Amino acid sequence: MNLNQEKVMTLDKAIGMYVTDGCHISIGGFTVSRNPMAAVFEIMRQKKKNLHCYAHSNGTGVDELIGGGCLSKLEIAYGGNGKAAPTCIRFKSAIQRGDLLFEDYSNYQMSLRFHAGAMGIPFMATRSGLGTDIVNKWGFSKEMRGKDPKLPDKKIEIIDNPFPNWGNASRVVLVPAINPDVTIIHVQKADKYGTCRIEGLTFADADQVKASKHVIITCEEIVETDTLREKPEYNQIPFIHVSAVVHVPYGAYPSACYNYYDYDPQMLSHVSKFAKDDDLYQKYLEKFVYGVKDHQELLKLMGKDQLAKISADRRTGYATGLDRR
């Protein structure tokens, strides 16, 4: 939240200000769509460390944050990224090596946890997960939870339905609220105060924003406030939740941004190929992440032809006929 200050700023300033070592972070988007990649790469360039990340299915973004060595803890439902990486590759290797403390939930449970955070209640109830290891197996021990005031006492809890004759449920699963220090999402349109219009699927972005202490919005376009207010019912996030607004065209690249550009299947499989080998992945990082000053330089490196290939068709919102083999 930031009601008073000028919110439009550069990406390096926004990341420098709101993403601090050890903070709890969530990012928007889902697998190959609307991951705030420009912000993710900037976090990697600024060598942020020991972040605690909350994710439902943020494929591309979370995998790069792991690869860049920025995360030490991860609560996640799904580490996959479409065809290019059915299991995210740096995620897989970090867990198999024991380099990352992690805990598994389901997508609905993670969405409910953000929703609880946005609502200001300690938990939400669901009927998902009864009888499973998602309930039985914890990644963070009770002892660790006791020492860390930013972790709930328990991973998850099952209780008998306190309204036994109501709702045809004998028991429910309770999942604890999430309130990140900072959430970063990428949207199609925002005004300079942070009111956002997301086109296409919204995933859990609005709840992630509303649950968060600080919020960075990156956007394809900064539009006039009056324009957004002609159809306020199409805006999902009012400015009161937002701390910083950053104008970053192609800010979700190489993931997709509906009505603007598709995901880049070539780049995603290129990254996957390099991610499978530690040395090759370092080379990829040095060229495409650390080797460029900012996102605009990465786009220059990709070249106009590559970006033209993924440019969205006006009728469908994606790149019709794009070679995705």
Next chain:
Amino acid sequence: MTEYTLKELMTLMAAREIRDGDIVFCGTGISMVAAMAAKYINAPNSIIFFETGAIDSKLEEIPMAVADPRVMFGAASNSGLLDAFATMQNRITGDHVIGILGAAQVDKYGNLNSTCIGDYSKPKTRFSGSGGACDVASFVPRCLIFMQHEKRKFPIKIDYLTSPGYLDGPGARERAGLMSGGPTAVITNLGVMYFDSETKEMYLAYYYPGVTPQKILDNMEFSVDISRAAEAAPPSEQELQILRERVDPYKLIL
């Protein structure tokens, strides 16, 4: 008779399980193709929907992920995860949903592991994790499961229970507090298994042309009843034509 691939047959075996009017919860890959095939062949009024929040999308091109912009085009509504899962948890709509899932391991009660092999905190092999699979398997009355038929994928005990099937047998879902229902069929590259209505154990229902029931048993750690098994009908010309010309003309999945 026209030649066909195993993947094409698997797709059609799944499509034949989808009934007209079903709401089909779709993952990526072959499950998406099966749902699209059912819509063109045997269930024209079925509705495809995605955990990301897109319902009844106009799928002019095959989406490669459930968040692919291709699922957003021409949908009845584009919402988010909370709405999508509520659609399945809410019995009014949830009772009409059939889920299509895949996994790394399945046991004889149809419990699925898509999380890891080995110790949870430091596994030998890590997979993607639940995503929405645990939610779907918890909520909906019918589920189709795609598997590759290999011994290690049909173990006596799965390494991690990500998504609930019939847990440890008859009545176990209800005892745990889950909604009744559970997996309907396991569709593999060798045949199709159903679940016995009394014991809730997997049994062989169909083996593919050229495959013997014994070969299927040789490819699983636990044993299943093969006394009810019949040879599956091969794909018809019409089914293959629809698959190849309308569903996946660019051979992205098949």
